[in-house]
Amino acid sequence: MKQMNMIQAINSALDxxxxxxxxxxxxxEDVGYFGGVFRCTxxxxxxYGEHRVIDAPIAEGGIxxxxxxIGVNGLRPVVEIQFADYIYPGLDQxxxxxxxxxxxxxxxxxxxxxxxxxxxxxIRGGQTHSQSPEALxxxxxxxKTVMPSTPYDAKGLLxxxxxxxxxxxxxxxxxxxxxxxxGDPNKPSIPWSKHPGGEVPEDYYSIPLGxxxxxxxxxxxxxxxxxxxxxxxxxxxxxxxxxxxxxxxxSLVPLDIETLRLSVEKTGRCLIAHxxxxxxxxxxxxxxxxQEECFWHLQAPxxxxxxxxxxxPHAFEWDYFPxxxxxxxxxxxxxxxx
Amino acid sequence: xxPKSRLHIPRPPARPGDAPDFSYLALSQAGAxxxxxxxxxxxEIENLAHELVRVLDDEGVANGEWDPELSKEQLIxxxxxxxxxxxxxxxxxxxxxxxxxSFYMQSLGEEAVSIGQGMALESGDMLFPSxxxxxxxxxxxxxxVDLMCQCLSNTRDMCKGxxxxxxxxxxxxxxxxxxxxxxxxxxxxxGWAMASAIKGEDHISASWVGDGSTAESDFHYxxxxxxxxxxxxxxxxxxxxxxxSTFQGFAGGERRSFAARGLGLGIxxxxxxxxxxxxxxxxxxxxxxxxxxxxxxxxxxHVTYRGGxxxxxxxxxxxxxxxxxxxxxxxxxxxxxxxxxxxAGHWSDEQQAELENEMKEVVLDxxxxxxxxxxxxxxxxxxxxxxxxxxxxxxxxxxxxxxEQLMELRGxxx
Numbered sequence: 001m002k003q004m005n006m007i008q009a010i011n012s013a014l015d016x017x018x019x020x021x022x023x024x025x026x027x028x029e030d031v032g033y034f035g036g037v038f039r040c041t042x043x044x045x046x047x048y049g050e051h052r053v054i055d056a057p058i059a060e061g062g063i064x065x066x067x068x069x070i071g072v073n074g075l076r077p078v079v080e081i082q083f084a085d086y087i088y089p090g091l092d093q094x095x096x097x098x099x100x101x102x103x104x105x106x107x108x109x110x111x112x113x114x115x116x117x118x119x120x121x122x123i124r125g126g127q128t129h130s131q132s133p134e135a136l137x138x139x140x141x142x143x144k145t146v147m148p149s150t151p152y153d154a155k156g157l158l159x160x161x162x163x164x165x166x167x168x169x170x171x172x173x174x175x176x177x178x179x180x181x182x183g184d185p186n187k188p189s190i191p192w193s194k195h196p197g198g199e200v201p202e203d204y205y206s207i208p209l210g211x212x213x214x215x216x217x218x219x220x221x222x223x224x225x226x227x228x229x230x231x232x233x234x235x236x237x238x239x240x241x242x243x244x245x246x247x248x249x250x251s252l253v254p255l256d257i258e259t260l261r262l263s264v265e266k267t268g269r270c271l272i273a274h275x276x277x278x279x280x281x282x283x284x285x286x287x288x289x290x291q292e293e294c295f296w297h298l299q300a301p302x303x304x305x306x307x308x309x310x311x312x313p314h315a316f317e318w319d320y321f322p323x324x325x326x327x328x329x330x331x332x333x334x335x336x337x338x
Numbered sequence: 339x340x341p342k343s344r345l346h347i348p349r350p351p352a353r354p355g356d357a358p359d360f361s362y363l364a365l366s367q368a369g370a371x372x373x374x375x376x377x378x379x380x381x382e383i384e385n386l387a388h389e390l391v392r393v394l395d396d397e398g399v400a401n402g403e404w405d406p407e408l409s410k411e412q413l414i415x416x417x418x419x420x421x422x423x424x425x426x427x428x429x430x431x432x433x434x435x436x437x438x439x440s441f442y443m444q445s446l447g448e449e450a451v452s453i454g455q456g457m458a459l460e461s462g463d464m465l466f467p468s469x470x471x472x473x474x475x476x477x478x479x480x481x482x483v484d485l486m487c488q489c490l491s492n493t494r495d496m497c498k499g500x501x502x503x504x505x506x507x508x509x510x511x512x513x514x515x516x517x518x519x520x521x522x523x524x525x526x527x528x529g530w531a532m533a534s535a536i537k538g539e540d541h542i543s544a545s546w547v548g549d550g551s552t553a554e555s556d557f558h559y560x561x562x563x564x565x566x567x568x569x570x571x572x573x574x575x576x577x578x579x580x581x582x583s584t585f586q587g588f589a590g591g592e593r594r595s596f597a598a599r600g601l602g603l604g605i606x607x608x609x610x611x612x613x614x615x616x617x618x619x620x621x622x623x624x625x626x627x628x629x630x631x632x633x634x635x636x637x638x639x640h641v642t643y644r645g646g647x648x649x650x651x652x653x654x655x656x657x658x659x660x661x662x663x664x665x666x667x668x669x670x671x672x673x674x675x676x677x678x679x680x681x682a683g684h685w686s687d688e689q690q691a692e693l694e695n696e697m698k699e700v701v702l703d704x705x706x707x708x709x710x711x712x713x714x715x716x717x718x719x720x721x722x723x724x725x726x727x728x729x730x731x732x733x734x735x736x737x738x739x740x741x742e743q744l745m746e747l748r749g750x751x752x
Contacts, residue, residue: 025536051536057566062525062559069529069543072514073464075536089555096519097526105507105515106498107728141729165731210734254734 009151028080064090071111084119099142122175132276150197156207182235183323210254218243278306300337348587358665369402387607398677447645450671454618486708521554550581568634600637612640
C-alpha cells in the first residue's frame, strides 16, 4: 500500500493499463509534454512516447470524434476533457455516435473510448469550471457513467472503465483531487494520507462498474450519494448524531439498485444528495428508483439535497454548494416526518 | 450617405420556371490542369483547388497528364458498377413509392464519385461513407440482397431493424456504419487514419460529406486534426450543388471553392470533375499515394449534380428548375464513360442496352430474394427481443427486465 491522492491514483491507473495493453493511448488538451493541467498524465508521455500520449488541438468535438475513429481502428483511447464544463462541443459525437455505434451497426462496430473529465465545484471556478453534468450522460443508452469519491476507487474504477468495451464517461470530482472535503471551506484542508481511501495499492486492481459501496453503516436513514458529497454527507451524519447508511453509488450507469433497495428496506428513510442542480438531476432518477423498489418500506417522503437551480455562481459558491447545513436540514426533515 | 451593411442572402441562379444557369461554375478544359508529383508541398499546388481537373472532354476523349490510363476491362467494370448502382437506386426508389420501404436516397448523377474512388483505393483502406455512397458498398461486393434487407428492416437486416433505410455498414469490407447525423464520420475517419499511422500501417481512410455539411463543426475539426497530425486520409466534399433546397452558396461556396477550405491549414485541395470517372480515379489515386507515403491528407471537391431529389421525402420541383440537370455542363457520369468507351471502340449502344437490362435483372432477382426475408408488413418478422441487444457489450439488468416486461405484455414466453 502507498498513500496517493486522487491525481496520483489516476496517474497510476493510466500507467498500469498503458504498460499492460499497448493499444491504450491518451489523447487530450495539454496531456502530453505538460502532463495535464491537473497533472493526471504527468510523466506518461516521457515513458510511453508521443504516439501514445498525444496533445490535442483545442477542439473537444474533434477530440471525441477522432477518438471514436481511433477506437474503431483497434486502439483504446482514454480522452481527457480538461473540464467537464468543456465537454459540450463533443456531445453530438458522444450521443449520436459513440453511445450508439454498437447498436446501430447490429453489434459489428464499437469504439471503447473512455472520456475522463474533472467535474464539480468548490474551487472558485465559476460557472464554466464547476459544473456537474453527469445526469446528461445517464440519460443516454449505450454509455456508462462513473464518478469516484476516493483515490482507491478512482484507480480501480478507471482501470475497469478503460478495459470496458463499452464507452465510459468518467467524472473526477476535482475538489477532492488532493484531499477529502467535508463541505466546510474554512477548515484547513486534509490530505488523502489522513483518509483510508488514500491507501492505494501500487499494483494493478480493478473495481467492477455497477457496484455501490456502503461507506458507513447505520439503521435510521439511508443516504445515497456520490463524488464529493460522500464526504460532506459523512460529516453531516456525524454532526447530526444519527445512525445512517451512507451509500456511494460510484457508478451511475450501470446503477447498483440492489444495494439501494436493501438499505432503504432496512432504514425506511432515504435522503439523496448531489452537487448538481436538483431539477432533473440524477437524484430524480434515484428517488424514482427507491420509490419503485421500496415504497411500502418508506416511513417518510424521500428527501433530495442538491445544488440550487441556478448556474454555478462565482461569488456565492458556498451559498450554492449543498454543504453540511443543507444536508443536516434534510436529515431533520426526513427524520421528523411521521 | 455612408453605405450601411446589408444582410446578404445567397440566391441560386435559377428557381422553378427560370432557365438553368451554371455560369457560376468555374470550368477548365479537359487535360488543361497539370498533374504535379504527389510529393509536391501544398503551397506549390494551390491552383488545384481553384481549377478543375478533367480528363474526359465533351467528345469522350481522354486528355492530359491526369489520364489514369485504365485498361478496357477496368473501364467496362467501372461502367458496370455505375449502371448497377443506378439500377439499384431505381428499383429502391420505386419500391419506396409502392410503400415497401419507408425511405430512400438515390445517388443519381453522382455514381462516378463512389465507383471511381472505390476503384482507386485498396481493400484494406477504411471508408467512412455519407448516405449517398451506396456505390462504395456495391463496389466492395456487399450483396444487393443484404443492402435491400437493410432497407426492408427484415429478418436479414444487418442493422437488426434499428436503422432507417440506407444506413448500411460492412465490417468485413472496411465500410463504416453510415450515420444519419451529417458530417460526424469526418473526424472519425481522421482518427482512424491517425491510429493507422500510430500503428505504422499503410492503410489509409477516406470519408465523404456533401457541400451543405461542410458547414458542420465536424468538417472543420476533421480538417484541423488531419492537418495537425498529417493523417493519412482523403477527405471528400461531394459538391452536388444542392443541400435539400439550399444551393451550394448557402454553405459558403459563392466566393471560394470547397477544395480551397483546406489551404489555410496547408492541406492540398483538388477540385475535380466529379462526373468524369477517369478524373475522379486519377485524383483519388494521387491523394492515396500522398497519404500512404507520409505526405498527409488531401481535400477533394467533386463537382457534380444531384440528379434526383434529396430523398424520397423531398420534391425538388418546388425549389429548382425541372430541367436543371440537363443543363449541367458536366453532364451525366454514366453517359460520359459510355461515350468514352464507344469512342475508343470498346463498346456499343447495343452492349450498353444489354448491360442495363442485365443489371436490371440482377437487381430484380435480388429484390425477389430480399422480400422472402420479410417486409415491414408481410412475411417473417424480426424477433422484437433483439431490440434490447447490443446497447452494451453485455445486457445490463434493467434491459433484461424491460425485455421481460415487453414479452409479458405480448404474451410471449421468454
